[in-house]
Amino acid sequence: MFFPISHSHINPLYLVIVGFVIGILGGFFGVGGSFIAGPALRLMGVDWNYAVGTDLAHIVGKSIVAARKHRTLGNVDMKLGMIMALGTIAGAEGGAQLIQALKRAGNVNTVVSWVAIVVYVGISVFMLWESHKTLKLNKGRSRRPVSDVKAAVSKADHSAFGPVTKKIQQMNIWPMINLPTSGIQISLWTILAVAVVGGFFSGFLGGGAGYIRMPSMVYVLGVPTHLAVGTDLFEIVISASYGTFTHAIKGNVDILIALVMHTGAVVGAQIGVVATQYFAGPKIRLAFVPLPLIGAAIVIYTLVTGHKF
């Protein structure tokens, strides 16, 4: 099938399958899957600028479906998502500006590649250590049936990083924001700091940066994993819409490719969301570990071989 906007020939079935895989990842982990979508589009000869912009457009559609599902399951903290969206947009603009500065300096590919490797591997190693330790701690605890009244409490999960998270939550910097859905009270500045950092990496490394925002929400803000996944998706809808708009104006979005990819993502996202109900928070976090490593492996491959994938 010919896609006239990006001047590329791609088999629609390939796009549907890529969308399906990314949909499952998004529904289950609350990530955009840009570290797979970008290279997958590039593999078919789509230029990088179209791959980045089109991926963002596809992320909007996919995240709407997954966020709606998570909302019906009570996994979205709307108030937190709205506040974070503001910080994410500001951070994304900062990341994009740094990219422009590195472009002018002529070393954008090397710097971004090394930052990506350090960030991806760092997240994986930390989450592997934390979830493994938490699962070990939980092993001794008895599994009691949970009543409907305590359903909301059951979303709260334990983390080996919990004491540090508690200290961050106790930092009393005005204004303090009460988030009853997540069951926490935290300074607005802490939320904005997390959002700006996530947004910065979104603008700097591309995609929705859910791979850094979702863990930050769990470990820094202390949001239960299920709520972090759902809220992250809701927040991505807003920030990725902004990204799509700016990229479309710059001529970087082939919406036809995004629409085809999205048809597969709808089914994949449903499977991913339902699957979160069968896994405890630490197990979701443990399963998340290989994903940033895949991204790191792709970047190392391009750095070593010089191929653009």
Add this chain to the structure above:
Amino acid sequence: MKKDAAKSLSVFAAELAIYSVLVTGYFFLVLHVLGNWLYQLETQHRVLYAVVAILLIAGQAVVLDAVSTGLLRLLRRYWR
């Protein structure tokens, strides 16, 4: 438990089959019709294209979600 899982799997497989037929029809009808118009819009009116792009992907998300959820509900009722 195993019976439930097998039932869910067959419902999902049936949904996937019906969904595939719908999506194939969607490719040929909607994308073929929209293709040229969107291409023209992208080259001549970028801001309008940006707005239409977001509306299209958001609209498709809501519609396809409703279609797939409706299909699942229908199939589960039929399988019962």
